[in-house]
Amino acid sequence: MGIKYTILGLLQYKDMHGYRIKEHIERNFGHMWSINYGQIYPNLKKLEEEGLITMKEVVQNDEKGPPRKLYSITQKGREEFVRWLESSPEKSMILRDPFLMRFVFFGFGDPDRALELIDEQISVYQEQLGRRQANLQRWKHGSIFVNLIAELGTDMNQMILDWLEKARKELVHHFCTDEAGIKKTVKMNEK
Amino acid sequence: MGIKYTILGLLQYKDMHGYRIKEHIERNFGHMWSINYGQIYPNLKKLEEEGLITMKEVVQNDEKGPPRKLYSITQKGREEFVRWLESSPEKSMILRDPFLMRFVFFGFGDPDRALELIDEQISVYQEQLGRRQANLQRWKHGSIFVNLIAELGTDMNQMILDWLEKARKELVHHFCTDEAGIKKTVKMNEK
DNA sequence: CTTTCTATATATTAAAAGTATATATAGCGG
DNA sequence: CCGCTATATATACTTTTAATATATAGAAAG
Numbered sequence: 001m002g003i004k005y006t007i008l009g010l011l012q013y014k015d016m017h018g019y020r021i022k023e024h025i026e027r028n029f030g031h032m033w034s035i036n037y038g039q040i041y042p043n044l045k046k047l048e049e050e051g052l053i054t055m056k057e058v059v060q061n062d063e064k065g066p067p068r069k070l071y072s073i074t075q076k077g078r079e080e081f082v083r084w085l086e087s088s089p090e091k092s093m094i095l096r097d098p099f100l101m102r103f104v105f106f107g108f109g110d111p112d113r114a115l116e117l118i119d120e121q122i123s124v125y126q127e128q129l130g131r132r133q134a135n136l137q138r139w140k141h142g143s144i145f146v147n148l149i150a151e152l153g154t155d156m157n158q159m160i161l162d163w164l165e166k167a168r169k170e171l172v173h174h175f176c177t178d179e180a181g182i183k184k185t186v187k188m189n190e191k
Numbered sequence: 192m193g194i195k196y197t198i199l200g201l202l203q204y205k206d207m208h209g210y211r212i213k214e215h216i217e218r219n220f221g222h223m224w225s226i227n228y229g230q231i232y233p234n235l236k237k238l239e240e241e242g243l244i245t246m247k248e249v250v251q252n253d254e255k256g257p258p259r260k261l262y263s264i265t266q267k268g269r270e271e272f273v274r275w276l277e278s279s280p281e282k283s284m285i286l287r288d289p290f291l292m293r294f295v296f297f298g299f300g301d302p303d304r305a306l307e308l309i310d311e312q313i314s315v316y317q318e319q320l321g322r323r324q325a326n327l328q329r330w331k332h333g334s335i336f337v338n339l340i341a342e343l344g345t346d347m348n349q350m351i352l353d354w355l356e357k358a359r360k361e362l363v364h365h366f367c368t369d370e371a372g373i374k375k376t377v378k379m380n381e382k
Numbered sequence: 383c384t385t386t387c388t389a390t391a392t393a394t395t396a397a398a399a400g401t402a403t404a405t406a407t408a409g410c411g412g
Numbered sequence: 413c414c415g416c417t418a419t420a421t422a423t424a425c426t427t428t429t430a431a432t433a434t435a436t437a438g439a440a441a442g
Contacts, residue, residue, distance in 0.1 A: 002292050003427090009296040019391050029295065033286060036429060041393055065390030066436040085300040088311060089289035092319075095224060096399095098280035100343075101193050104220065104336050105200040109276040120279060128283075144365050145295050148358045152291075152351075159350045160343075167339045174335050194399080210420050227400060232422055256419030257407040 003039050004047060008073060008081040011053060017068040018044055028139075028146055032153055044071060052077035103167075111175040118168045122161065129157040194230050195238060199272040202244060202264040209235055209260065219330075219337055223344055235262060243268035294358075302366040309359050313352065320348040 010021055018040050025035050047053045048071075056070045073081070099121050106114040132154045139147055201212055209231050216226050238244045239262075247261045264272070290312050297305040323345045330338050 002289055006292060009299070012296070012299055017391075018393090032288075032291060037391095037393075038395090038429065038431090039427085045393095063390080064388090064437040064439090066392075066434095068391060081296075082300055085293055085296055086304045086308075088308065089293065091289055092315065093290070094287040095284065096286075097223075097284040098193055098282055099284070100223060100340065101197060102276055102280065104340060105203070105272075105276055106336055107334065108200070108203055109273055113277045117277075117279065124283065143298065144361065145297055148354075148361065149291060149295060152354050152358075155350055155354055156347070159346055163339075163343050163346055167343075170335065170339065208420075209422090225400095227402090228420095228422075229400065229402080229424090230398095236422095252408075252419070254419080255408040255410090255417090257421075259420060 002084075003035065003043050004052075005081060005084045006035070007040070007043055007047060008052060008077055009085075011071060011073040012078065012081065015056060015070050015072040017070050019068065029149065032149060047071075047077070052080055106171070111171075115168065115171065115175075118164060118171070122164050122168070125157055125161050125164065129154060129161065132157055193275075194226065194234050195243075196272060196275045197226070198231070198234055198238060199243060199264060199268055200276075202262060203269065203272065206247060206261050206263040208262065211259075220340065223340060238262075238268070243271055297362070302362075306359065306362065306366075309355060309362070313355050313359075316348055316352050316355065320345060320352065323348055 006025070007021060010016060010024060016024065018037070021040055021044075022035055022037060025033075044053070048055055051074060053071050053073050056072045058067050058069055060067050099117070102117065106117075132150065136147075136150050136154060139150055197216070198212060201207060201215060207215065209228070212231055212235075213226055213228060216224075235244070239246055242265060244262050244264050247263045249258050249260055251258050290308070293308065297308075323341065327338075327341050327345060330341055
């Protein structure tokens with residue numbers, strides 16, 4: 001889904017080699033999505049075949065490591081990129097969450113364990129939120145677009161945390177009204 | 192990612208055939224994720240091979256259409272399902288958004304067009320929010336878990352709308368301070 | 383000087399997921 | 413009888429993910 005154009009977009013900023021492309025994406029957009037080497041190298045090859053980028057040179061590494069292939073975008077690539085950039089997205093947001101997939105069926109499992117899993121998820125998102133807020137400060141002077149996306153990341157994180165806490169409360173109440181002996185659990189889990 | 196367990200989970204509620212599984216997922220969780228026949232039938236076959244479900248019977252359709260294969264979960268399937276249900280998720284949420292992928296690079300395109308795309312996205316989410324809120328009413332008396340997930344869907348929708356409007360304002364301001372002649376555009380897009 | 387470790391770099395393969403397409407059955411309306 | 417729609421099973425192909433392979437080079441330890 002648009003990996004080609006993401007790579008083209010990055011090469012508009014500056015020339016890059018494959019390893020650096022993944023690094024850049026992870027650093028700047030890692031909170032929103034990620035990319036794999038299995039996607040990068042085949043797409044670089046394809047873009048080159050289509051004449052949208054060229055492999056400029058193979059340079060010896062300054063620091064350490066093997067020689068690297070530096071890619072740059074062509075004029076044809078710039079035009080194709082803008083054509084895509086100004087087209088309407090063909091699909092809406094796709095979301096996959098192994099936790100939510102479990103959440104739907106929590107009625108089938110052990111209520112105690114369900115609450116534990118929610119607590120784990122709350123911890124994960126709290127930690128991630130802290131990292132994202134720290135990153136926000138770092139990126140304040142960068143691109144307004146990256147900044148706004150980072151804000152979306154923290155907004156989303158906060159929203160999910162709020163929902164998790166609300167869901168937890170309602171489930172504690174729901175489990176509590178069951179004939180199951182979980183009152184002790186409710187008490188233990190209350191702060 | 193867990194398609195097998197989603198199918199197992201649905202078969203805990205009641206026996207179903209392949210076509211109905213997709214229908215059920217689209218109706219109850221369509222706001223969060225979707226599934227394709229290309230995922231359903233191979234996984235049904237695999238689950239049967241693993242002894243987690245059985246193909247109970249082939250029944251002639253009452254209404255119309257061809258005969259259908261009714262699947263039901265086995266005891267082994269129930270145990271495997273609960274094992275998965277009570278395990279910690281192995282990954283975090285995955286998010287893919289063709290619009291956000293473009294948003295990041297809006298600095299390269301035409302500012303007018305960028306604002307148009309944002310306006311389109313706002314329309315899409317507003318419409319989706321209306322549908323989700325209507326669905327919320329319908330599901331109020333159903334499973335508390337499905338209900339909470341539906342609430343998450345509307346919460347997320349509202350959050351994204353808020354962010355889009357905030358982003359739009361900041362971008363209008365950002366573009367306005369450019370040396371580009373977009374003041375007219377700013378004026379036309381103001382309500 | 384050699385070995386081990388780490389970071390950096392290119393790349394491929396297998397499995398899983400997602401998309402598109404094919405084929406079939408049956409009722410209904412023209 | 414034909415065309416359309418809904419219902420139903422299923423496969424082929426593409427994309428993504430995860431894992432793995434191979435390589436280079438500096439630094440540290442022995």
